[in-house]
Amino acid sequence: MITPRERVLGRIADHLVGLGRPLRVAVDGITASGKTTLARELTAAVAARGRSAAHLSMDGFHNLRAVRHRQGRDSADGYYLDAYDFRSFSRLVLEPLGPGGDHRYRERIIDLRSDTPLDEPPITAPDDLVLVVDGSFLQRELEWDEVVFVDTPFEVAFERGTRRDTELLGGLPEAQRAFEQRYHAASRRYLDEVGPAERASVVVGNADVTHPVLHRIGGAADAVVNLFSYGTLQTPPVQVEHFGRTLAGKEDVLPGYRQDWVTITDPAVIAVSGTDRHPIVRRTGDPADATSGTMLELTTTELAAADVYEVDDYRRALVRLGSEAEAWVYLAGGHGANSVDGSVA
Structure with missing residues (x-):
């Protein structure tokens, strides 16, 4: 029997399959809202409907650590402004898959763990590709065909994220401080300045991951x-x-x-x-x-x-x-x- 989550993801996949090709889809939201998991599942749902689909993470388009941390390791402004190389991402991914593009795009330009630049050969996208990309601040500078905004309350995302990153960030107190001072402080600035939920073409409530809620689909809030x-x-x-x-x-x-x-x-x-x-x-x-x-x-x-x-x-x-x-x-x-x-x- 189909689960409530599969049902909602299936409705979004149906919507994407019905649109033009290739299709550039952002999965946007605050830090630890559940973007990556939803993006992977959505990619699988699109593929199950007979259309070519691929998942890409913005982790592969971070700036080098020296740029990311130049305003300080805990700086919210540094995370908001310096974390991602949006210019390269647009040039190497969005433009090739857009109108008049050659369909040859890059999957990543950096190995985030080792902080090493990469120069890998491009991938040639099939004509019917749906590329699903998860990351933060994706509507700040970039132009997409569709945007799925994962709408998760800060208190829920905070609990998820700090539990997830306890080991990575050196302990629970350190993870809590990082989310308060850097990640969620930057996310609040993004919500205030950009209004990403109102601009997105799909909004999914993800407070309960087993029972997500499809709030809106098919265009911006006023469409x-x-x-x-x-x-x-x-x-x-x-x-x-x-x-x-x-x-x-x-x-x-x-x-x-x-x-x-x-x-x-x-x-x-x-x-x-x-x-x-x-x-x-x-x-x-x-x-x-x-x-x-x-x-x-x-x-x-x-x-x-x-x-x-x-x-x-x-x-x-x-x-x-x-x-x-x-x-x-x-x-x-x-x-x-x-x-x-x-x-x-």
Whole structure:
């Protein structure tokens, strides 16, 4: 049975798989928020959906120790401003994988443990690569295609980080001092100056690692996204029950798909929709086939709520409607070329 964590990571992976290629994805957050673990699991979830995926850590793009510590070993400003070589990272990773790039990128430029510069040959990325990068302060200077912000309270991250780094930093008191004076002091400055959670395209609450919460997906806090609905979500009572309001929408069609029906067993879905019989459409590729529905406008918080509501058999993908507008739809079990689900759609 799928765990709550696997479910949330799967929804984020579905979102990434539905976007352009190659895709540069940051996993951002305060120190010890759980970025590295989430990045590795997200990379695996993307790969499990049939798309090329790789994980890269910003540990390989630190500045040399003499630069990192030039303002003092405990300096928060030194950590915030001097820890990472963002300029080299942009030149050697983000630009090659961006528009017009040659897809040849570097995995690291330093061995952090030995403080030794590295000059390793570049890797050639496949055209469909999703590169997932974890690190701190990733929205301060860098431009990404998608940003996942791992939202963990300071008190939770402090307990995790000091326990994790007790041996590395010479004991628990030393670890606690380092987090208070350097790591989390720098993280607070980052939150104040940049507002990374508001800018991120995905926000995941990670206070409880076994039950993460998908707060937002699909864009920044003020973004609006399109979701094509051909089922119960078109009805105002279901919209009010699910989102607390009625949604703006326009009639549209999904070309090349034919409607069928599916029986839903999730009690929560049945309770909201009032029925266990929901429409499902399958891709035929025949231009004579089309499914009528409504293109709804949702906030990114509402899209996250729709993702959470959807039963696990279905995945979300980006399609072009008859109006030529792009919209998200829910797929039955497969990827974008397969069938579209209507359990809330």
